[in-house]
Amino acid sequence: MALLRVRDLRVSFETVDGRVDAVNGVDLTVEAGQSLAVVGESGSGKSQLMFAIMGLLARNGTATGSVKFDDAELIGLDDAALNRVRSSQIAMIFQDPMTSLNPYMRIADQMTEVLTLHRGMSRREALAESVRLLDEMEVSDASERIGMYPHEFSGGMRQRVLIAMALACRPRLLIADEPTTALDVTVQSQIMRLLAEVRDRFGTAVILVTHDAGIVAGNCDEMVVLYGGRIMESGAVDRIFVVPRHPYTRGLLKAVPRLDRDDERLPAIPGNPTNPGRLAPGCPFAVRCPRMIERCERESPALVPFPPDGRIACHRPLDQAS
Ligand SMILES: Nc1ncnc2c1ncn2[C@@H]1O[C@H](COP(=O)(O)OP(=O)(O)O)[C@@H](O)[C@H]1O
Ligand code: SF4
Ligand SMILES: [Mg+2]
Secondary structure, eight states: OOSEEEEEEEEEEEETTEEEEEEEEEEEEEOTTOEEEEEOOTTSSHHHHHHHHHTOOOTTEEEEEEEEETTEEOTTOOHHHHHHHHHHTEEEEOSOHHHHSOTTSOHHHHHHHHHHHHHOOOHHHHHHHHHHHHHHTTOTTHHHHTTSOGGGSOHHHHHHHHHHHHHTTOOSEEEEESTTTTSOHHHHHHHHHHHHHHHHHHOOEEEEEESOGGGTTTTOSEEEEEETTEEEEEEEHHHHHHOOOSHHHHHHHHTSOBTTBTTOOOOOOSSOOOOOOSOOSSOTTGGGOTTOOHHHHHSOOOOEEETTTEEEOOSSOOOTTO
8 A cells, every 4th residue: 555645636726816726636656665756847836736735735725636645535634633644644844944943942942842742752752862863864963962043053954953853753754845955065965865864764755846856866766747737757767867758857857967067057948837827728838848749739648657667748758769
């Protein structure tokens, strides 16, 4: 049984300018201990997809479809029931760790609060466990630094603290939404390595949300490419990086700097992601796609299995040689 099974998930927002369809029928599965990357440009619906899974949409948003965690349906659960799942089974970290930390409380107090509340530890036990968790996240001199305030930490260290806090309740799924976007490149790769370790050592499933396909290779098992709130392509990271089959995926990967030629950053996909409004007919990528044909504007490509391991939504996928 899959840990997380999302079926036909849709998210719409009511706004003064009309309805915005941000997520349009997403299907995905995460197995226990697996890591899945959700990749797409800004505005492609990545965060709203995660918020819908967590039951944390803004008040003007509505989610329909199915989100099963451990075979239990989360869509439509009342807040109290949802909070029980969220606080004990799923944890989420964000781009800016400062938004999740209380600037006026020492790290020690913020971390021990989680442990005393959710794992019933004494204050003393909670402090020891917090120091241990920080050690695991390679925060040096953890027993001293745990007495500090968030502003006394660097951005990278704050993100380590947040991962440690997220792990305090031993969640089975950790959702990391652009966790390294605000960090410099060296720190980015350290945090990515930590997340991979979290999966390997604790068996925690990880969903990594990012606009930067470059940080995915070597750090995740599977990936899902989102555009206009729809999955364009999914499959094993190793395969997609070698032979992307969707024109959008190829464009995204072309924009990734190559390690062997770091002076050469290939151009990103021409054109801008369209602002989502109401769901339109046709392929959402059509206006920017170099392979577009007449049918693409008329008929939305269905997401179909693409051997050996993936799924693709495109009327004219690239073949292996192109
Ligand atoms: N509360 C809201 N009301 C209306 N539109 C929203 C709201 N929240 C997000 N959106 C829209 O949903 C779309 C997807 O947003 P998001 O999931 O945050 O993108 P990203 O892939 O960058 O994380 C965006 O066009 C955004 O403007
Ligand atoms: S369906 Fe058509 S427009 Fe969309 S990505 Fe494929 S070829 Fe391009
Ligand atoms: Mg986002």
